[in-house]
Amino acid sequence: MLGLFGKKTSGFDLTEGNRHVLPGLALLEAGKGAELAALYAGLAPADRLHFLDGLGQVSEIGAALPRLDSHPAMYALAGGLHYVWAHRLRGFATADRTSQSQVMDMAEMAAVAEDLLGAAAGLTPGDSALHGFRFRAMMLTGAPPGGFEAVTEDLRASGEANVLAELARMSYLAPKWHGSTGQMHAAAETAMDGAPNASFLALKARAWIEEWLYQTAMNENEAEIAAFRDKVKSEAFRAEVAELDDRFRQAFTAAPELSFAEAGFAHNNFAVLMVLFKDMVRLKPHLAAIGSAAFQTPWGYIAGRKVPDMIARLRAQTGLPKLKA
Numbered sequence: 433m434l435g436l437f438g439k440k441t442s443g444f445d446l447t448e449g450n451r452h453v454l455p456g457l458a459l460l461e462a463g464k465g466a467e468l469a470a471l472y473a474g475l476a477p478a479d480r481l482h483f484l485d486g487l488g489q490v491s492e493i494g495a496a497l498p499r500l501d502s503h504p505a506m507y508a509l510a511g512g513l514h515y516v517w518a519h520r521l522r523g524f525a526t527a528d529r530t531s532q533s534q535v536m537d538m539a540e541m542a543a544v545a546e547d548l549l550g551a552a553a554g555l556t557p558g559d560s561a562l563h564g565f566r567f568r569a570m571m572l573t574g575a576p577p578g579g580f581e582a583v584t585e586d587l588r589a590s591g592e593a594n595v596l597a598e599l600a601r602m603s604y605l606a607p608k609w610h611g612s613t614g615q616m617h618a619a620a621e622t623a624m625d626g627a628p629n630a631s632f633l634a635l636k637a638r639a640w641i642e643e644w645l646y647q648t649a650m651n652e653n654e655a656e657i658a659a660f661r662d663k664v665k666s667e668a669f670r671a672e673v674a675e676l677d678d679r680f681r682q683a684f685t686a687a688p689e690l691s692f693a694e695a696g697f698a699h700n701n702f703a704v705l706m707v708l709f710k711d712m713v714r715l716k717p718h719l720a721a722i723g724s725a726a727f728q729t730p731w732g733y734i735a736g737r738k739v740p741d742m743i744a745r746l747r748a749q750t751g752l753p754k755l756k757a
Contacts, residue, residue, distance in 0.1 A: 443740045446489040449725025450479075450692065453486035460491060465498025469505040473559075477594035478631070480561035482693035484509065488516025494541075504555050508562035511548030515569050518542040522572065542572045553586055563587040564597030567604045580604060595631045595694055598623040602635060607646045616642060630683035631694035634701045636676055641704055641730050664709065677702060677714050700727040704734060707746065716750040719743070724755050 447453035452471060459468040472480055494517060500506045522538035546569045552562045566583045575583075587597055602619040605611030620635040627633070647660040663669050680702060684690070690698065699721040706715035726743050735742035747754065 444726075444728065445724065446728075447486040448482070448696065448727050449723075450482055450486045452479075452483050453490060456483060456487050457490055460487065460495065460497070463496070463498050465500075465502030465506055468498060469503030469509055472509050473503070473505040476691035476693070477560045477592045478596040478693040478697065479691050480559070481512070481564050481594070481596040481600075482696070484512035484561070484565070485516060488513045489520070493517045493520055505552075505559065507548050507552035507555055508559050508565075511545050511552050511562060511569075512565045514541055514545035514548060515565050515572075518545055518569070518572060538572060542569050545569045546573065557586060558590050558592065560587055560590040560592035560594035560597045563590060564594060564600040567597070567600035571600075571604050571609050574610070575604075580610075593628045593632075595623075595627075595635065595697055598632065598635060599638065599697070602639065603642070606642050608642070608650055613643050613646065629687050629690055629694065630680050631690050631698040633676060633680045633683065634698035637698075637701045637705045638730065640673070641701065641708065641733065644708055645733050670709065670711075673705065673709060673711070674714070677706075681717075695721065696725055696727055701730055704730045707734060712750055715746065716752065719746055719750055720752055 452475065456468060456471055459471065472483060475483055491513065495513075497510050497513070498506065500510060518538045518541035521541055522534050545565070549562055549566045549569060552559070553566070556562065563583055563586050566586075567580075570579060570583070584601060587594075587601065598619075602616055602623065603609060605615040605619050607613050607616065617636070617639050620639040623635050624632050643660070644664070647657050651657055680698065684698075699718045703715055703718035703722060706712070706718065722743070726739055728739060731739045731742065744754065
């Protein structure tokens with residue numbers, strides 16, 4: 433949720449505009465497990481994952497949870513929260529700026545998350561969000577032999593189309609985690625093939641953003657970096673970006689309405705892609721759609737701790753009005 437180089441940002445809404453997070457926090461603090469889990473279970477697939485991301489950010493790390501037997505979805509909910517807490521314990525800097533104690537605290541919390549999510553997979557296997565969190569937990573700890581493939585099978589068997597679960601699967605295969613640029617792009621394209629709505633096209637936008645991040649901040653192969661720089665300067669690449677944005681616009685207009693999390697994921701990632709490649713005309717409608725609901729990732733990749741400031745500056749540059757305080 434938070435960007436790779438950013439920490440909690442002053443003035444940034446950690447709920448990312450999700451109206452269910454603060455009511456969920458009140459239920460969590462009151463120990464109302466059945467009501468909290470029912471709220472979670474009643475959300476659209478991607479919104480379940482986004483809800484737990486927000487709840488994990490605004491809740492106290494290691495907060496007391498309601499009884500796990502209070503609702504079948506409590507295991508998934510508890511597992512997702514433990515994952516977010518694990519990531520918060522690690523911090524959001526690169527590995528060379530992460531202490532051994534942070535890594536140990538993260539690993540301990542992530543192990544609890546994996547146990548809870550494993551139990552949830554047996555109780556509520558049709559919940560695609562929990563499988564998304566399983567991919568994300570494996571990003572922190574590494575997958576056992578066959579683990580990635582097993583979770584992929586479980587996600588497919590859930591029968592739900594969940595763009596944020598597909599993002600988690602794609603992210604596991606990113607070069608900064610456990611895969612390569614080619615594997616990451618292939619995962620995005622596989623998820624896009626026959627996708628039920630426009631939000632899945634933003635997976636390719638995110639893959640390009642992740643490739644940019646890797647090549648500009650992490651890769652040490654000078655030849656690969658030079659090849660990437662040449663590629664993104666080419667007219668062919670710019671045409672490919674424009675074609676993807678056009679496809680999104682057409683599908684967004686003609687296809688089923690997106691859920692809150694689906695729309696937020698799509699517009700935030702397309703917006704950052706357009707900022708990276710300096711297309712202010714294509715940026716404007718995505719920025720307008722985002723409003724005050726900016727997602728810290730991927731904005732944190734380019735704005736660090738100053739996401740609201742960057743959003744305000746870009747809105748001014750594109751002729752959009754100031755957001756209300």
